[in-house]
Amino acid sequence: MKRTFSERLALLSDAAKYDASCASSGSDRRGSTKEAGLGSTERSGICHSWTPDGRCVSLLKILMTNFCIYDCAYCINRVSSGVERARFSVEEIVWLTMEFYRRNYIEGLFLSSGIIRSSDYTMEELVRVAKVLRLDRGFRGYIHLKAIPDASPDLLAEAGLYADRLSINVEMPTETGLTQYAPEKNAVGIRSAMGHIRKKMEATKENTLAGRRPPRFAPGGQSTQMIVGADAATDQDILSSSSALYSDYRLKRVYYSAFSPIPHASQALPIQKPPLLREHRLYQADWLFRFYGFQFQEITESRPDGMLDLEVDPKLSWALDNRATFPVDINQAPHELLLRVPGLGPRSVKILLATRRHKTIRLDDLERLRVSLRKIRPFITTPDWRPVKLIDRLNLKSLFAPPPQQLSLL
Amino acid sequence: MKEHLVSLPEAAPFALWRLYARPLLEAGISPDHVVWRSSSEQDDLFSQPDPKPVTSTSFSQKISKDCLHFLETLLCHANPEKFSLAYRILWRSRRDPALLKTGTDSDVVMASRMTHQISREVHKMKAFVRFREKTPVGSNSRHFAAWFEPEHHILEKAAPFFARRFTDMNWMILTPKGSIGWDGETCVVTRETCARTIFEDEAEALWKTYYRSIFNPARVKVKAMRSEMSPKYWKNLPETELIPEMLAQAARQRW
Numbered sequence: 262m263k264r265t266f267s268e269r270l271a272l273l274s275d276a277a278k279y280d281a282s283c284a285s286s287g288s289d290r291r292g293s294t295k296e297a298g299l300g301s302t303e304r305s306g307i308c309h310s311w312t313p314d315g316r317c318v319s320l321l322k323i324l325m326t327n328f329c330i331y332d333c334a335y336c337i338n339r340v341s342s343g344v345e346r347a348r349f350s351v352e353e354i355v356w357l358t359m360e361f362y363r364r365n366y367i368e369g370l371f372l373s374s375g376i377i378r379s380s381d382y383t384m385e386e387l388v389r390v391a392k393v394l395r396l397d398r399g400f401r402g403y404i405h406l407k408a409i410p411d412a413s414p415d416l417l418a419e420a421g422l423y424a425d426r427l428s429i430n431v432e433m434p435t436e437t438g439l440t441q442y443a444p445e446k447n448a449v450g451i452r453s454a455m456g457h458i459r460k461k462m463e464a465t466k467e468n469t470l471a472g473r474r475p476p477r478f479a480p481g482g483q484s485t486q487m488i489v490g491a492d493a494a495t496d497q498d499i500l501s502s503s504s505a506l507y508s509d510y511r512l513k514r515v516y517y518s519a520f521s522p523i524p525h526a527s528q529a530l531p532i533q534k535p536p537l538l539r540e541h542r543l544y545q546a547d548w549l550f551r552f553y554g555f556q557f558q559e560i561t562e563s564r565p566d567g568m569l570d571l572e573v574d575p576k577l578s579w580a581l582d583n584r585a586t587f588p589v590d591i592n593q594a595p596h597e598l599l600l601r602v603p604g605l606g607p608r609s610v611k612i613l614l615a616t617r618r619h620k621t622i623r624l625d626d627l628e629r630l631r632v633s634l635r636k637i638r639p640f641i642t643t644p645d646w647r648p649v650k651l652i653d654r655l656n657l658k659s660l661f662a663p664p665p666q667q668l669s670l671l
Numbered sequence: 672m673k674e675h676l677v678s679l680p681e682a683a684p685f686a687l688w689r690l691y692a693r694p695l696l697e698a699g700i701s702p703d704h705v706v707w708r709s710s711s712e713q714d715d716l717f718s719q720p721d722p723k724p725v726t727s728t729s730f731s732q733k734i735s736k737d738c739l740h741f742l743e744t745l746l747c748h749a750n751p752e753k754f755s756l757a758y759r760i761l762w763r764s765r766r767d768p769a770l771l772k773t774g775t776d777s778d779v780v781m782a783s784r785m786t787h788q789i790s791r792e793v794h795k796m797k798a799f800v801r802f803r804e805k806t807p808v809g810s811n812s813r814h815f816a817a818w819f820e821p822e823h824h825i826l827e828k829a830a831p832f833f834a835r836r837f838t839d840m841n842w843m844i845l846t847p848k849g850s851i852g853w854d855g856e857t858c859v860v861t862r863e864t865c866a867r868t869i870f871e872d873e874a875e876a877l878w879k880t881y882y883r884s885i886f887n888p889a890r891v892k893v894k895a896m897r898s899e900m901s902p903k904y905w906k907n908l909p910e911t912e913l914i915p916e917m918l919a920q921a922a923r924q925r926w
Contacts, residue, residue, distance in 0.1 A: 278886070307798050314892055620773065
C-alpha cells in the first residue's frame with residue numbers, strides 16, 4: 262500500500278523538525294529580473310511563519326528519506342527505531358519546493374537525509390536535487406544542504422556549487438558523548454569535513470594563479486548543531502566546543518537544540534521535558550560572543566559548576582560577578598564597555614554614541630530610548646544619577662531574579 | 672502671525688506633502704503657525720483656505736538626502752500626525768543639522784519609532800503575503816493573486832521585492848490601500864481600494880500538512896510565536912487556523 266504524497270510529507274517533515282536551523286540569511290543577494298527564472302535572496306533572510314513552538318518557518322525543511330543505516334541513540338530515524346519510513350524522489354522534492362516558493366510560503370529548501378546505502382550515495386542524491394533546482398528550473402531561492410560527513414570531497418565541492426549553506430551536525434558537545442551515543446559517527450570525520458568546507462570557502466575569496474575566479478562555494482557559510490541535555494556535558498563544555506568551532510572552522514552559527522524526548526526513544530536516554538530555559542541561556546551566551554565582544558570563557562569562568570545561571574541572563578550574571586567594572590559613565594565609557602552594561606543592546610549603544618557627541622546624556626534620555634531604568638541604574642552614572650551603594654548590595658541579584666515558583670507535582 | 676492651514680488626504684504621498692512644505696519653509700513659516708490636517712476630518716468653521724502648492728524648483732534651502740529619505744518613510748505612516756511631525760523635523764534640521772543623529776530628542780524618538788514600524792511592516796508583508804493560483808486555461812505563464820491588509824502605505828516600498836523574486840509569474844497583491852501588479856515585465860502600484868477576494872488553492876492543503884508536522888509539541892512557546900507573528904495577520908494566513916488544534920494535541924501528550 263503506497264502512501265500518498267501528503268502522508269510522506271508529514272513523515273519526512275516530522276523527521277526533520279529536530280534540526281533547529283531554519284536560517285535563510287548570509288548568502289549573496291540575487292534576484293531574477295535580469296535572467297529567466299524564479300527567486301531571490303535577501304541578506305537577512307525572511308521568516309514566513311511561526312509554529313506554536315516559537316520557531317520560525319523560513320525554509321521547507323524535509324528529509325529526502327528517514328530510512329537510515331546508523332543507530333544514533335538521540336535520533337528518531339535510527340535503524341532500531343520503530344518509526345514509519347518513507348522516501349521522496351528528487352523530482353518530488355523539486356516540485357514541492359517550487360510550488361511552495363511560488364506561493365511565498367518559504368525562502369527555499371533545507372534538505373537533509375538519513376544515510377542510505379552509503380555516505381556517497383546519499384550525498385549524490387542531495388546534490389542532484391539542488392542541481393535540478395538550479396540548472397533545470399532556474400531557481401534562485403535559498404538552498405541549505407546537509408553535508409554527509411564521510412562523503413567524498415568532490416561531492417562536497419559540487420554541493421557548494423549549488424547550495425547557499427552547508428551544515429554538518431556535531432550533535433554531541435564532547436567526543437565522549439558522541440562515542441557513547443553515535444557509535445558509527447566519529448568526531449574526526451565530522452571535523453575534517455568541516456575543515457574541508459572552510460578551505461573551500463576561503464579559496465573562493467582568492468583568485469587562482471591564472472587569474473580565474475574559483476567556482477562558487479556556499480556563500481552563506483556553514484553551520485552546525487549540538488544537542489543539549491542528552492548527555493552529561495556542562496554549559497562550559499558546550500561553550501568551549503562552540504568557541505573552538507567558531508574559531509577553527511569559521512562557522513556562521515552554532516545551534517543548540519534542547520533534547521526533545523522522541524517517540525520510540527532509545528533506552529539509553531532520559532525521558533524528560535526538553536530543558537528549554539537552558540537552551541535559551543546558551544543562545545544568549547552565544548549572542549554575547551557574536552555581538553557583544555565577550556569571550557566564551559569569561560561567561561562561564563565564575564560559574565561554580567560550569568552551568569549558566571538559569572535565574573538571570575548571562576550578561577547580568579557576568580555584571581553581578583564583576584562589580585568592580587561598574588558603575589560606568591554613560592557619557593565617557595568606550596563602546597565595548599557600554600555593550601557590557603545590563604539593559605543596553607547594540608542598537609541603544611549605537612544611538613548613545615551618536616547622541617553623546619552632540620549633547621550630554623541624562624537619565625530621561627535613556628528613558629526615551631526605552632531602556633529599562635530598573636535594570637540599568639545600578640550599573641551606570643549620568644550627571645543626574647549615581648548608584649549610591651547599590652552596586653555593593655549583597656542582595657542585588659534578588660532585585661532581578663524572578664520570584665520563587667512553587668514546585669509542580671506534574 | 673497668520674495661521675496656515677493645509678488639508679491633505681491621509682494617504683497623501685511624500686511628493687504631495689513636499690509641494691506644500693517647501694514654500695512654507697521658504698517663507699520662514701515656523702511649525703507653530705502651520706496646521707496640517709488630514710482632509711477626511713471635518714472642516715472646522717474658522718479654517719483658512721489652503722496655501723497654494725508651489726512646483727517651482729528654485730529653492731535656496733538645502734536639505735540633506737538622508738533627511739529627505741527619512742521623511743519619505745515617515746509619510747508612509749497611517750497616523751495623520753505625520754504631516755506636522757515631518758514639517759517640524761524639516762524646520763528644525765535646517766537650524767540643527769545634527770538633529771536626526773540626536774537619538775534622544777523627543778521628535779526624533781517619535782519619528783524613528785514610526786519609521787521603524789514602517790520598515791517592520793514592509794518586512795512582515797514580504798513574509799505574510801500568500802499567493803493563490805488562478806491560471807487561466809491556455810495561458811503559458813502562471814497567474815497568482817494575494818490579499819493582504821497593511822496598516823500603513825507601504826506598497827511602493829514592498830513592490831521591488833516581489834518584482835525581483837516572482838519574475839516568471841503574473842501576479843496581483845490586492846489590499847484595502849491599493850494594489851501591486853506584475854505582468855512579467857512591468858510593476859504597477861496603485862492606491863485604489865480593492866475588494867477582498869479569496870479563492871481556493873490546491874497546494875494549501877500540503878502547506879498545512881507541512882506546518883502541522885514541523886511543529887515540535889514538546890516545546891510549546893506561544894508567546895514567542897505571537898510576538899513575531901501578530902494575531903492581526905492571522906485571518907489572512909491559511910496555516911494559523913490549525914493553531915488551536917495543534918496546541919490542544921500538544922497538551923494531551925505526556926512526556
